[in-house]
Amino acid sequence: MDADRFPGLTHVDTTVTALGVTRRAVLTHSKTLHAAQSRGFDQTLAKAQQRLAALADKLARGKTRRPRTAVEAEIATICKPRWVADVLTATLTGDKPADLRLSFTVDAAARKALETRLFGKRILFTNRDTWPAAEVVAAYRSQSGVESGFRQLKDPHVVSFSPMHHWTDQKIRVHVFYTVLALTIAHLMRRTAEHAGLHLSVRELLHELSGIQETVLLYHDGGKGRPRAQRLLTDMNPIQRQLADLFDINRYAPTR
Numbered sequence: 001m002d003a004d005r006f007p008g009l010t011h012v013d014t015t016v017t018a019l020g021v022t023r024r025a026v027l028t029h030s031k032t033l034h035a036a037q038s039r040g041f042d043q044t045l046a047k048a049q050q051r052l053a054a055l056a057d058k059l060a061r062g063k064t065r066r067p068r069t070a071v072e073a074e075i076a077t078i079c080k081p082r083w084v085a086d087v088l089t090a091t092l093t094g095d096k097p098a099d100l101r102l103s104f105t106v107d108a109a110a111r112k113a114l115e116t117r118l119f120g121k122r123i124l125f126t127n128r129d130t131w132p133a134a135e136v137v138a139a140y141r142s143q144s145g146v147e148s149g150f151r152q153l154k155d156p157h158v159v160s161f162s163p164m165h166h167w168t169d170q171k172i173r174v175h176v177f178y179t180v181l182a183l184t185i186a187h188l189m190r191r192t193a194e195h196a197g198l199h200l201s202v203r204e205l206l207h208e209l210s211g212i213q214e215t216v217l218l219y220h221d222g223g224k225g226r227p228r229a230q231r232l233l234t235d236m237n238p239i240q241r242q243l244a245d246l247f248d249i250n251r252y253a254p255t256r
Helices: 031-060 068-078 108-118 133-141 143-153 169-195 202-210 238-246
Strands: 009-018 021-030 088-093 101-106 121-126 214-219 228-233
Touching (some): 009 133, 021 133, 031 068, 031 101, 031 108, 068 088, 133 143, 143 169, 202 238
Antiparallel strands (some): 214 228
16 A cells, blocks of 8 residues: 555455445555554463463362352353454363363464454445545544544643533534634644644644743842833743744744
8 A cells, every 4th residue: 555654554455245235345454553463462362371370270279169160151251352262272171179170272373363364454344436545544544533633622621622601502502613613723733733744643732832831031120110021932842843933923922
């Protein structure tokens, strides 16, 4: 796929019939996602093996009075996490509590087959038959931006929906309008920063801008009269300086 926008991403573009509907399907494979899923599954599998080993040791010492059904239920709970039961086989022998013994093995071939079949892959169904595959992936990934927008609306300080001190329908509609308008402006600012080479989320952008503040210095010579006041902006880091130039914040800055 587009190496500049999605480095390391490969895909298959085809048509499938699912749930009685024929749709275009784009199957993608990401090396980064593949590696992350593999590491996560290894951790999950290791935890299951540790718990099974502790249970097997307990049974071998005859330190249980639970019936076989209860032990089987515990084994099922241990193997319940996703994909564990596909690669791990647990065998319980004996009928009486004192005779119960547990053994388990991990099928390396099944583990490899699982990774080859599932890890790093996503299937995207779409009715946009004329879009390039890269645009289909970009549209799917933009979902995270929408979710980020809803999270931003829950922020109590900037671009926030709450608190809403209104009770009439008309004022509530106005409140919703200017809240969404503020979020739209924030996203447009993020887009402008992105085009300028600053890869920031809306939350990161607002955080950097909030760090650009105005301070007042008061000078007094000890005599009568009011102290002399000087207003100036606080020191900015390189990102804040770029944002200040990009959005021409200096036109609002106090004159020295």
